[in-house]
Amino acid sequence: MIEKLEVNHFRTLDALLRSANISAAAEGLGVSQQAISLQLKRLREILGDPLFVRTGHGMLPTPYARLIQPHIHQVLVHINGIPLPESVTPEKIERTLFISATDYTQKVIVGKLIRELRTSAPHVKIIVSDIEASNLTRKMHQGEIDLTFTSDGYVPEGLISEPLFIEKYLCVTSNKKVEFDGYLPLEKLVENDFIVVSPGVGSLKGSADAWFETQGFPRNVVVSVPSFFMAQEYLKQSDLVGFLPSRILPCEGLFEIPLKKYPPGYQVVAAYHPNTKSDPFMNWLLDRVKRLVPISI
Numbered sequence: 309m310i311e312k313l314e315v316n317h318f319r320t321l322d323a324l325l326r327s328a329n330i331s332a333a334a335e336g337l338g339v340s341q342q343a344i345s346l347q348l349k350r351l352r353e354i355l356g357d358p359l360f361v362r363t364g365h366g367m368l369p370t371p372y373a374r375l376i377q378p379h380i381h382q383v384l385v386h387i388n389g390i391p392l393p394e395s396v397t398p399e400k401i402e403r404t405l406f407i408s409a410t411d412y413t414q415k416v417i418v419g420k421l422i423r424e425l426r427t428s429a430p431h432v433k434i435i436v437s438d439i440e441a442s443n444l445t446r447k448m449h450q451g452e453i454d455l456t457f458t459s460d461g462y463v464p465e466g467l468i469s470e471p472l473f474i475e476k477y478l479c480v481t482s483n484k485k486v487e488f489d490g491y492l493p494l495e496k497l498v499e500n501d502f503i504v505v506s507p508g509v510g511s512l513k514g515s516a517d518a519w520f521e522t523q524g525f526p527r528n529v530v531v532s533v534p535s536f537f538m539a540q541e542y543l544k545q546s547d548l549v550g551f552l553p554s555r556i557l558p559c560e561g562l563f564e565i566p567l568k569k570y571p572p573g574y575q576v577v578a579a580y581h582p583n584t585k586s587d588p589f590m591n592w593l594l595d596r597v598k599r600l601v602p603i604s605i
Contacts, residue, residue: 320347328367398429408440411535413457416555420600448581460575469577476573477551479565503531503550516571
C-alpha cells in the first residue's frame with residue numbers, strides 16, 4: 309500500500325508528527341483543519357495504523373508513527389532538494405556525456421564543444437564514439453548515448469533532430485593534369501574517376517550520383533571510403549577527384565576545382581531521444597552547440 313502515498317500525504321504526516329496538533333499542522337501547511345483530518349484518515353487506511361491517539365494533552369504518535377518519522381523527513385528532504393530547471397547551473401553539473409558523431413562532425417562541432425565544456429562545465433566528462441547507425445535509437449533510449457551529430461538522412465525514426473546548418477560540397481583533387489579556365493564544365497569533370505564517402509556500409513554509389521544523372525553526366529566512382537578524412541588522404545595519393553565538405557577545407561596537398569553547378573549539400577543535425585527534452589543540462593548544451601557552430605561560413 310506504500311505506493312499509494314502521495315507527496316501531500318508525506319507533508320501532512322510530517323506536520324502532524326512535528327506539532328502533534330491538527331490545528332497547528334493545518335496552519336503550518338496553509339490548509340483547513342478538515343483537509344488535514346481527511347488526509348489523516350487516508351493515511352491511516354493506506355498504512356494500516358492509527359498513527360495518532362488522542363490524549364488529554366493533544367495527539368500522541370503511535371510506536372509505528374515514531375518509527376517512520378525519520379523516513380518521512382528524509383523523503384521530504386529529497387523531494388525539496390530536487391532542483392528546478394532554472395536553478396541548474398552548468399558549472400555545478402557532474403556527469404558523463406556520451407556523444408556519437410561522424411569524423412566530420414567531430415572535427416567541426418565536437419572539438420569546439422569540448423573546449424566550451426572545459427570552461428563552462430568543468431565537471432562534465434565526455435566520451436566520444438564513432439557514429440552509431442544500426443542501434444542508435446535503442447542506445448539512446450537506454451542512456452548509452454546522449455547526443456549524436458550527423459546528417460539528417462542518418463537519423464532513425466523515433467529520435468528528435470535539431471537542424472544546425474547546411475553543409476555544401478566543394479570539388480577537390482591533387483591531380484595537376486585536371487585543367488580548367490575559370491570553371492571546369494561538368495562534361496569535363498566526369499571524364500575523371502571519383503572517390504566517394506560511404507560511412508557505415510561501403511558502397512560505390514555516392515549521395516551526388518543521382519544529381520549527376522539528372523544533369524546528364526553520370527560519373528564513374530572507383531573508390532569508396534568510410535570517412536572524409538581518409539578520402540582526403542587517398543585523394544592526395546591518387547589522380548582521383550572527389551567532393552568534400554567545405555568546412556574541412558582547404559587541405560594541404562589538394563586544390564579546388566571550381567564548378568558552375570554543384571550537387572546539393574546536406575543538413576547537419578544534433579539528434580537526441582525525446583526524453584532529453586526534460587533534461588535542463590541537455591537543453592543548455594544544445595543551445596551552446598547552436599551558438600558555437602555558425603550557420604554559414
